[in-house]
């Protein structure tokens with residue numbers, strides 16, 4: 098493990114450290130993304146391999162390489178006249194001075210001296226940097242090609258909104274499930290998950306085998322599953338806690354604004370919805386749709402100065418919403434207080450969409466519920482501040498297809514845009530999942546504290562995920578070379594330095610480890626609440 | 628009087644083979660006691676505490692300016708020429724020059740130039756196997772040889788010395804690879820030269 102890889106031959110703060118490999122070390126083992134430790138004279142540096150290169154001392158070697166009959170020449174030049182170079186981007190230093198001994202790893206402010214020896218980072222090194230598994234640190238995976246556990250401090254993680262990105266099929270959903278479990282076990286935060294594809298609550302699909310367990314199967318007492326599609330949920334054997342129906346009267350023009358593109362509405366039609374809301378009050382949708390009489394319609398349009406075609410366009414849009422099976426004219430039960438009651442008790446809420454996976458349904462419901470829940474948190478937090486009492490339990494809202502809520506055109510209007518921008522002002526943060534991060538507004542992207550990204554191959558997506566990160570071009574090489582499945586790069590607020598890793602296997606062993614921990618962990622406390 | 632590679636005295640390594648007749652800091656010339664009693668090109672020799680690598684050799688008339696005449700017309704073999712003209716052995720001399728590559732001081736061997744050149748009339752010994760192995764534990768002499776100013780091309784000199792030395796090592800290949808790596812460092816910007824030296828080791 099502490100085998101010497103090579104020595105530092107040149108370095109700059111800007112360009113990173115150039116390491117000449119020892120003759121016996123194969124370049125083929127120097128995988129981009131791997132961590133190495135450089136023992137300088139006063140500091141120990143940690144850095145990521147970001148480039149690998151072959152070099153020769155004399156260009157003439159390339160034009161007349163040793164031939165088959167020259168085995169001595171071949172073995173002599175290798176490692177001496179031809180050698181491997183790795184480029185290392187230093188991320189942290191440790192030890193050396195009082196500060197780092199007291200405060201742990203520090204950002205890199207200098208470079209290692211000439212000929213400092215370089216070796217693969219050891220398990221101990223990684224533990225020093227990422228911390229050991231404990232009551233706050235959750236084991237999320239292993240750094241690439243290492244046995245060491247990569248741990249994430251989830252209390253730190255949930256302090257900011259975070260993002261999980263990657264092409265379809267790269268492992269976002271599995272990773273999210275792992276993180277949700279981590280939060281559930283190792284942070285004070287409670288989760289509200291808008292589960293578009295029914296992957297988190299009861300069980301999740303698995304391309305490679307039988308379905309995997311969802312949160313409720315693993316932590317029955319700590320998770321409540323809500324569904325918009327009772328029939329579908331029951332058919333899938335889900336133990337449903339609540340069926341969600343939504344009344345027209347709960348839908349606000351803001352929700353319609355968000356659906357403008359999806360419902361193919363004009364700006365004017367959206368504006369008209371605000372007018373009609375003022376005019377009809379909470380019943381505005383029902384009243385608008387029920388207007389049959391041509392005279393009445395004309396009267397209304399004259400009075401509100403809404404154009405006939407605009408009105409018809411809005412009606413078409415509202416009709417689309419009305420056709421969603423979970424929409425009723427008036428829901429018998431307001432679901433929001435029920436959700437809030439669960440969240441207040443620390444019970445995580447998963448809302449399944451069943452068969453209703455069309456984006457309109459998802460955007461509408463997630464936005465509506467989040468808006469009202471957020472308002473509650475806002476009130477609670479302000480009250481707590483005024484009274485000096487303790488604020489509500491931190492809430493993390495998980496949304497998929499995040500660019501639908503957070504694209505530049507609508508990010509300013511949606512509740513999710515607000516949450517992302519306000520950081521944790523009201524104890525609510527987001528976990529956004531998306532396969533097309535370039536669709537998310539730059540401002541929102543820049544607010545995300547920690548980003549975890551699986552493979553992306555679209556240049557614009559890569560750029561948007563890495564925007565503003567130091568060492569961007571080096572991380573780009575690492576990101577572009579992740580395996581198409583089950584490898585990810587994590588960087589940002591909750592980790593001391595970026596690291597490429599393989600998420601833990603989500604399987605029976607994983608469940609067993611969780612169960613082992615459950616006895617001592619925080620879920621036990623939750624059982625009491627239940 | 629058959630010329631065995633490695634010198635006539637290979638069977639008696641401790642014996643002296645020649646005597647210094649000219650000495651400079653970087654080079655000494657010695658005259659062999661026997662006609663054709665020459666050590667092979669590249670052999671390690673020692674006079675006093677000074678080590679040299681045999682760099683060039685010649686057999687010339689004892690008296691400068693005298694030219695030999697052809698004598699073998701009526702005899703069947705070359706040996707017979709000498710048998711029938713026993714004075715020949717005293718009319719010619721074999722001499723060689725050695726590039727100074729180091730010296731010893733007590734037990735230690737240093738592979739750089741000694742403070743003083745070899746002494747005139749110093750006896751010259753062909754180093755035995757053990758002494759060659761001890762000397763070639765370090766390879767600094769290769770750099771001296773590469774830069775030596777002698778009539779023989781340095782590539783020839785270096786490869787000849789390595790051929791000689793490798794034979795004395797238990798694992799000649801390992802020795803050649805180590806020496807080759809050293810040369811590769813020294814010639815890191817001159818690959819054709821490296822290749823030509825290594826090509827002469829086959």
Ligand SMILES: Nc1ncnc2c1ncn2[C@@H]1O[C@H](COP(=O)(O)OP(=O)(O)O)[C@@H](O)[C@H]1O
Nearest residue numbers: 265266267268269270271303304305601602603
């Ligand atoms: N951590 C993991 N453990 C086990 N299998 C995984 C893991 N991550 C990904 N997979 C496999 O890869 C497939 C795709 O992962 P998924 O999370 O559904 O991708 P995405 O959400 O990015 O489309 C899964 O069905 C599963 O077979």
Ligand SMILES: [Mg+2]
Nearest residue numbers: 266269270271
């Ligand atoms: Mg998915």
